[in-house]
Amino acid sequence: MSKTRYSAFRVLKEALTGHKGWEPTWRDAEPKTDGYDVIIVGGGGHGLATAYYLAKNHGITNVAVLERGWIGSGNVGRNTTIIRSNYLLPGNEPFYELSMQLWENLEQDLNYNAMVSQRGIMNLIHSDAQRDAFIRRGNAMLFADAGCEYLEAKEVKERYPFLDMDNARFPIKAALAQPRGGTVRHDAVAWGYARGASDLGVDIIQNCEVTGFNIENGKCLGVQTTKGDIKANRVGVCVAGSSGRVMAKAGIKLPIESHVLQAFVTEGLKPVMDNVITFGAGHFYCSQSDKGGLVFGGDIDSYNSYAQRGNLPVVEDVCSGGMAIMPMIGRARLLRMWGGIMDMSMDGSPFIDSTEVKELFFNGGWCYGGFKATPASGYCYAHLLATDTSHEVANAYRLDRFRRGAMIDEKGVGPQPNLH
Amino acid sequence: MSDYELIKESPLGGAEHEFDGVTVAEVTDQSLVMVALPKDRAEDIESAIAESCGLSIPAMGQSTRSTDASLTLWRLQKNQVLAYFSYEGDDAEANLAERFNAPAYYTDQSDTWGMIRVSGERSRDVLERICPIDLDPNVFTLGSVSRTVMEHIGTIIFRDGDDSYVLLTMRSFSRSMLHAIEVSVKNVL
């Protein structure tokens, strides 16, 4: 597939010759004057994956990915790297399970080591009602062949002796784990898909901001950009975080609000935890990266924002959640905190759909679950763009579902985006 | 006469602790009644209270106090005043309604709140560990009252003396609030 196949042998060879032979990971392109079959707006993980699968699965290679800044500069470059398929509702679970299966074969497929690490994730349970709800979820996972494991408190303690079991305000009563869950080196996902797509002929165009859509008689004919107008038979917008801003240029309003989600990483530490742990009675989840940093996060800041930065209350709340379940991290230092902009949808679930404008498609509303969805999102969006039909596992992700009353509300908090 | 007698109890059993520079003590001799001011009756109520008790409705965040200091009105909300007065009976609501003789809606809140007074020269040093409100004596002047959140507990703070503050928290939180104050004392003094 690739013109420069990556391997240990190749690394060795390059080492002996001063690394002179490495080529650009992807080809930096300029817009073609005669346009494209498909333009993907947004060079994030989802957009690049969409382009890759359009080319690979559907043979559509006259594709451009337009990126306002540098590729991977959105949420794929700014998240807590977790992958999992532990969803409850039938509208979601098969989709995320497809994504998990794609993750499991990603590196061989792309010939790029994104360090997919199925180290397992574990959700802690703190009450009987929560146990019942997690068992319901666990069964939904097993029905979908996603796998799961239920641990009693004793087993949790044995595996993770650093958890605070004895002096906890909300004692740990059990846990539901998904051994197949884990983490992925997030930036590498964007680079790997970019490389794969580029090798198949896709044009990746950085520093090219879409400033408008050329729409005539209700049909999208292309986009206006900072590099001029570009024609396209079909345009797929894929800019979660900025969905509201971009779709407004096509006159489309969405059931989405933009919110800021913060995430955190500590200084590098020798390994202390090998999987992802999620607190069930507070806002905290954590894993340790291969570099040694504890990567953790919690809840969104709760107010609408496009600012890519958050405020202190959430920082403190998340850290206290961490101290509540694993007080060994008190002396670990938080090195860096950042904020990403989330497309928070009205039911906490995403959209992959056509729009009221012909030949203009929309992918967004990923809330803070977008990273783990990257492969399936690209896979299903490519399917929709290529075939005009929703992929069967993404069939529930329609824009009109609120009009019909077909919400996919995992948390059951209703049409208030900041609660999802 | 009933065969059974109910015995009343304050939220903290009258707890009182002295530290070097700070005294922490439960307040047990005050009643609290919320007085709602319907929009179209607000003026009538104000003049009725002025006539019956000689008290005006305070500005937001402030209080007014009767001449004998037994009754203080707190203004924490636009459409309500909270009366804080020396009274220990079970019928504070009726008692206040009678004293005011004003066509307001009265709701007894005496048992809703636990009250702790933090006083002494180091009181502000102790409180700055939990209180987000600026307690600078020139900012939070004598008689100021404010509702905020301390240690995740909704709290009303009232300055009733130069170095004296009364903290009110929902009754069920009283022990947690007392603990929070004591931890501050330990950390600061």
Add this chain to the structure above:
Amino acid sequence: MSQINRIDGGLIDREKVLNFTFNGQILKGYEGDTLASALLANNKHLIGRSFKYHRPRGIVTAGSEEPNAIMEIGNGAYKEPNTRATVTQLYNGLEANSQNHRGPLSFDFMAITDFLSPLLGAGFYYKTFMWPKAFWEKFYEPAIRKSAGLGTLSTETDPDTYDKGFRHCDILIIGAGASGLSAALSAAESGAKIILADEDFLMGGRLNSETNEIDGLAGSEWAKKTVAKLSAMENVTLMSDTTVFGAYDHGIYGAIENRASEAREDNDKPRQVNWRIYTKRTILCAGATERLIAFGNNDRPGIMLASAVRAYLNRFSVVPGQRISVYTNNDDGWKTAKDLNAKGFRVVAVIDSRSISPVMRVPGAEICMGTDVIDTKGRRALKSIQLSNGKTIETDTLAVSGGWNPNLHFTCHHRGIPKWNEEIASFVPDSAPPVGMSVAGRAKGTMVLADAIIEGHNQGSSVALELGYKASESKPATTSVVAYNISAHWGVPSGKNRAWVDFQNDVTVKDIKLANQEGFKSVEHVKRYTTLGMATDQGKTANVLAIGIMAESMGQTMEDTGTTIFRPPYVPVAIGAFAGRRRGMEFYPTRYTPSHDWSAEQNAVFVEVGMWYRSQWFPLPGETHWRQSVDREVRQTRSSVGICDVTTLGKIDIKGEDVSEFLNKVYANAFAKVPVGKTRYGLMLREDGIAMDDGTTARLSENHFVMTTTTANAVSVYRHLQFCHQCLWPDLDVHMISVTEQYAQYAVAGPNSRKLLEKIVDPECDISNEAFPYMAAGEITVCGGVPARLFRISFSGELAYEIAVPTRYGDSLMRVLMEAGEEFSVIPYGTEALGVMRIEKGHAAGPELNGQTSAYDLGMGGMISGKKDFIGYTLGLREELQRDDRMQMVGFKPVNPNDLLLAGSHLLGLRDKATTENDQGWISSCIYSPILGHYIGIGFIKSGHSRKGENVRAVDLVRGNDVEVEICSPHFFDPEGERLRV
């Protein structure tokens, strides 16, 4: 020999000798030392290993930007990894250990990676470790993980405490160097309320490390005098050893204060305090950080920043080596030579990359202008340097100055973008720092001390003036003007040798160029691909250097290359400090019910319900399993009488002329005509038609209602009602107030409940079935005049009441009820028995009102009024919500009564496979019914309402349970409700 590098002078207290250890060796230092200065005093140069190649490393800086000297401090649970020796104040008993090596520090087995470095360049791991597939998790990743990481966590609970605090001021001044002190003084003299914070335990900034004279005093003396003056002013709060770490919205700053130095050995006080500072204006006087120059093998122990050499020399009275050379591209570097001379040390050589005349005379030193250092020798300590003019110079310390970077971080915390200033060859703050922030001194790029002082002074004065204070009349301090000239110089071609840019993460010039070659051209891409600037020092010494190298390599300007985003925290902050007190039992406050103490006396088992502790069950002696207690509580309640504390349910008093109308809008069922003295069940929907909460509302008088909510939703329902009132119908005469805590409320349930209550209710209150029928409500008195509210409502399905008294009597009422009920063998029951009885009655609760179910799903469609507009009406009519095949709530009982039924089970057709497509629903609540003698469940199944009598399987694959169940009515017990009305 002890402290062989210690010389005279300095700002240390030689009277106070402190003992500490490094890698087990006992050493001595003085009060006023940092760990780094004490190590250097003891001639310790090799102090750690780098992240990737395990290169031997020494101390480079004297401040918070230190990349190399990071170590583990303390032992056992007190061990603190990755701690910068350069900012750790020395204390007696300090225990320091180097980290990230296998075997002794001087012979690290992992240094093998240094020889493999050609293989391990930037991003090598993206290109390999893919074959065979299964080896990644089994072999490659564990190996990588083990070698990655720096220090080690103890994995024990952090034994220290932390605190939080709040401070308010008019002007926050960040940095107490020359400009910060000047700003503080002029601002304070104006009367404004000032906080002056500095990360160092000694205020004065670079003045403590330099030899400038200010107002005729030594700089450090002037600083000391100024600090003393400020500390005497009432409107000034000085916060030393306090690092401001972030600028947040609207004038909120976060700052971490370390435990006071005298208490460093005392673990009783909080280790750190996390201050939230609220300020109207901020003056950033954070100074500048010196940077290195990239040349071959520039990372050896003994190669230091020129300014750090001066700091050790002047402030700490330590001379780091015997044969010191200087390499610089600016005038400032020469100061090091000058100061060394002043202390009587000969300088071996001064190498300046600029082809200009020597900046000053340095007696005895070899001066090499227009010359570069191109390579160095000495694995564990610097031995010699090789120059571009071909000379090799024996030297054990090389003081390097590549120029100064203004510490403009805070100006970018709100996404400001720095501007390039060619004159000082550095980025300077842009014109849009966070609102309310101004910058003075070297943080702004004002490199000449005399100007920085004036700038600080003027800003302090003008900011105070803008806030309405009078202008300061004092004049700024004076010092002689010393020019600062620089020619940007990033790196020297190093041939085969590696030239380090990011010391800690081992990023070299080659790595940056390789990243560019592979298409990673954005500065963010380079950072992510090479890990540049991602180490514990956040690239403070590395980033600008890297940008310079990128700009050169790609032939673009510094400004076009740009910086990565500056984000908080300015320096790493302990997670424990952010958490403050919130951990363990103090993670959240605790709410106790009125019957808590009494229940504790009965050995009740408590359970967390939100912030409340509620009694879960009351074990009697001899009961060994919770089921024994719960079954007994249910049986006894159903056969006689039981009491349960239900105070936690939300209670809202609603008064006003329009309450009926208001309730009619917020409840789905009709509420316009509730008679006085009656209670009505109410179902509240969200606007989207999904059930939100339920409860009862009683009308106590014409204009007075009292509403109850579930425990979980007490706060959110109140908030929702306030929204409905203030935002939707503001002119309704409605006044709400929470009375949840005003009343202790107990359910008294069971056939003998009336008889029990009659014993305590005052005789003038008639509570007979006729006078006080099912759903009656009223205000009564009990026990001789204590006011109470009585509601004849039932969650258990029995004849039952809820009685509420002022909370002051709550504990007492529980005791009285138990005493009065003795003749009926009254028992207390907990939340478990409460749950059993509600499931026997088929009442929906939390697991059913889960935010995904409509009134129709819950079987309450019949209650919905079609004659009024209410919250949730219109959207509740949407097609998907009205479908007959939705998951509908029904009951389930095992076909074999001995079978175990488990909540969370999913429902399947009798012969269906367990797949998502075949999934028909789930069991939401499940208990063993002691009355019926078998398990029963409530749950949701497709078209459930029309499938009663059908058999399906309840399958729990998670715990391995698969039983056949019959779909039935959820009303398992007394479906006609006869027991309620007796």
Add this chain to the structure above:
Amino acid sequence: MIIDHPLLGPRDSEEFVYLGSTDLIDRPTNWESSAAAEDFHQYQYIRENIAGDIQELWYHEQGDQSWLVVTRNTLTHEISNVELAEDFSRAKGRGK
């Protein structure tokens, strides 16, 4: 963040609970009309989601329990106006 409460002055946003756009004040009154379904759908679900100044609802839960209308810029977080929601609502013609 700091919200400058019109009655109480500047207060830490930690005292507040956020809801969302003031669109939520414009609850349709045409529940009996055939347009109600679409109007309520727009009201409840569709948002402008502006990158710039928006008007939004905050509830002063740990304060005076007033609902406020805050005009805040979603790009910079700067707040330019704060008013009582009941006044805002009345100005929009809402009453009983």
